[in-house]
Amino acid sequence: MDNSNQANSYHEKIQQVMDEVGKIVVGQDYMVNRLLIGLFTQGHILLEGVPGLAKTLTVNTLAKVLRLDFKRIQFTPDLLPADVIGTMIYNQQKAEFEVKKGPVFANLVLADEINRSPAKVQAALLEAMQEKQVTIGEETFKLQKPFFVLATQNPVDQEGTYPLPEAQMDRFMMKVYVDYPTKDHELEVMRRMANMSFHEEVKPVLEVQDIMDIREQINQVKISESLEKYIIELVFATRYPGEYGLEEEAKYIEFGVSPRASINMNLAAKATAFFQGRNYVLPEDVKEVAVDVLNHRIMVNYEAEADSVTTRDIVNQILVKVPISN
Template identity: 60%
Template sequence: MSNDVDMRALGEKIELHSAFIDDIYSELDKVIVGQRYMIDRLLIGLLADGHVLLEGVPGLAKTLTVSSLAKVINTKFQRIQFTPDLLPADLIGTLIYNQKESQFTVKKGPIFANIVLADEINRSPAKVQSALLEAMQEKQVTISETTFPLEAPFLVLATQNPVEQEGTYNLPEAQVDRFMLKLKVGYPTESEELEIMRRMAKTGQKPELKPVTDAETILKARDVINEIYTDEKVERYIVDLIFATRYPDRFDMADLKELISFGASPRASINMNLAARAHAFMEHRAYVTPEDVRVIAQDVLRHRIIPTFEAEAEDISPEDIVQKILSSVQVP
């Protein structure tokens, strides 16, 4: 019986600590039309301490959504436009010689913020990518010989253009794997487009967003998310989904073996568990269901499955492969 009481107490705790989620949605509604999927996943990244990669053509309000989110959670925001001539020092900072005092002083770069928007990340060369990688992975930056920790919460939200576009580089697999989620942002519906046009086709005053929460509340919410109950059956379901990307023949999907070069890494199962718990928290729930896992599975897996040439030749995307796995692996 004590387990029931614990779940009830946990449920009340979650209800209390997740109240700010609805405030964020209603505040963002003032500025952003539709795009609920993108906002949901950005919040999951924020709550589960995972970076997010957004892919879509220019003009889909990706930058507006990220900067608006930073405003409503009252955190420091920096936007870095990635270009082919960007240098690591432009990102992390550099040493500057002060003639008056005859010594070097550190000038910190834009990476020193809570939410960093790396805009068009795949337009910059490998050196810049690796500087960003250290910040994402280690939550710290090294300038000369000094290491500086980054302030929590620290979240990289990167946008990339579809690779077919001119002047883009493919991101290295190791870096892509550092992103908890990869979102495919699509065009708005007709009714949303109409609303966007009506709202935005006015010069001058745009609605002012006000902060509805703060960094401290987000960090407390992360602690509560760690307490969310995940049944062993759900944990095994997550592991089955990941293993199905590596050994599809074990799950009666031998035809997938020819389509997958590399399956998902162990980082995928960690991220899937975290993201599913964050999703349960956003639904004000004290436990994870298989549905929480299924909702975020595409976003956790699409960038971690490397299709073979055969799959590409047959126009089979990683999303198609994930969909096949979701419909074949038994749900508890």
């Protein structure tokens, strides 16, 4: 199969993945799209939304459709780092210590309500995300490929939450806000879930090797020098907003984004182009992913909070003010 035929085959399979997940989860195509971007570009995704919006159900269903080894970690205030990565246990029969691997040893790890646990537990998972390996005792273990972390968190103003530190937030490729469903979608959810005999099976669509092949296909998507420069301008506008005619937004920004933002925007734009059936990136692809890539990396001050200005508001203004490079 030549490269273009293979790409077309994968475009169809990606649509099949969306369709299969849609059998179980109603109205969350945007969330599934973001999860697939992360999976196919080796990025991790953070979802934020109030409880009950099918975040966990979506990830569980996606794991089945992708035929991935899936583990769920419920983050609670009493969780320990060893509960995430594993620990050494004593085997009385052998009279020696053995490694007991934790749930982080899976292809797809769901860190449910990650901000319900203290920083040391969050750090244990986030280190594994960054290094793609875990050290237990004196042994270091490589994590499985692909390795993808999806974390969910409740809005930080809810009771009993521990906000993720800035450096740890930066390790997530995207932070995606999950909103309430539309009236039509909620009607469909209610009908399905109020029907106690409702039972829908999903079919696996992709194998691990397919995921690796799609990653290579996305890697070959072309991005022009002018769009590369556009991404850099967007990033620099968060650091030096006054130079881009963003004086109003400048008073709210404490710190701009790190270089991880430009890398992840490039990758996410390529994935978006590939999902659209193109082997080249358009300006719309960059704009499509900019808010989710940048919103959790901009640090705002108390004045922004007082004026109810969000980082998403700031990114949207940056997209309006920053022109595309020629």
